[in-house]
Amino acid sequence: MNKEALFGKTLSELKTIAESLGLKPFVGKQMADWLYKKDIHTVEEMKNISKAARDKINEQYCIGRVEHSNVQESVDGTKKYLFPTANKKFIEAAYIPDKDRATLCVSSQVGCKMGCLFCMTGKQGFQAQLTAGEIVNQIKSLPEYDKLTNIVYMGMGEPFDNIDNVLKSVEIITSDYGLAMSTRRVTVSTIGIIPGMKQFLEQSDCHLAVSLHTPFDHERAQLMPIENVYPLEKVIQEIKSFDFGKQRRISFEYIMFSGINDTKEHVKEMARLLNGIRCRVNLIRFHPIPDTPLKGCSEEKMIWFRDQLTKKGITTTIRASRGEDIFAACGLLSTKELLKKQKEQE
Secondary structure, three states, X not given: OOOEEOOOOOHHHHHHHHHHOOOOOHHHHHHHHHHHHOOOOOHHHOOOOOHHXXXXXXXXXXXXXXXXXEEEEOOOOOEEEEEEOOOOOEEEEEEEEEOOEEEEEXXXXXXXXXXXXXXXXXXXOEEEXXXXXHHHHHHHOOOOHHHOOEEEEOOXXXXXXXXXXXXXXXXXHHOOOOOOOOXXXXXXXXXXXXXXXXXXXXXOOOEXXXXXXXXXXXXXXHHOHHHHOOOHHHHHHHHHOOOXXXXXXXXXXEEEEOOOOOOHHHHHHHHHHOOOOOEEEEEEEOOOOOOOOOOEOOHHHHHHHHHHHHHOOOEEEEOOOOOHHHOOOOOHHHHHHHHHHHHHHO
């Protein structure tokens, strides 16, 4: 019998499990404490739960923690961790230390169905949704877990295409019973799936990042097919209708492609589109991937573009490139491992 994983269950789910086994609800709270506050891998390690109760739990459940299967380290200190999933695929998590910050970029899906022209993960196609446990496992099983200051959902997959598991994982990460990380330290990124975005904004206090990449709908449709389903103008309308308050942050991600989205017309349209939104634009260097016609902008053009947006009153930064020597762009390492496994099976 395949046992169900406890890791990734919310406190209410753990209490329900305890009651279903004929145990008191407080046993659910004890399980949460062991799962998320301590570092255990077996039910037997839950020492303040009676042996009889542990035996009942152990009959149907396991902890469900998984260690990484591979790691690559960049000369700049960035590390790309590869984690196996339940369906024998692979996901990536990138650890990015930077002075007094240490950020982990986590995945939310195995592969992706969105098909963005610039994304290697999309070339894998969609393979599976990650469970909340598989998402949180990337954090808790990280060797540098104690050093983490920030979590970003910017790895493999589209978070709002897996909204239920993403919201469960966010609850575990930010709740007192879980990893107890501040919501101000967690950012979830989307390409603009409006129903999932609305659900996230209403049910979570974490920051939101939106992949923009061009303010013109016809260009965005070529780069990101999702534009044909959820047009950028409607995404922006939804964002403008929501009260973010003073603490919650909205940012826009903008990968710069030479000759495509780097002109003064783009600056002007960006200023029109984002008018009235208290936000930040993050300009991102394009990491080349196989079989794409896209090319990154020069450093001079990126600086020019940043300065032009800043003059328009839009807070704009150029994100530092990290880990270029270790397949840092999302999907490159897992694709390499996937192809290796396929060859082994042939």
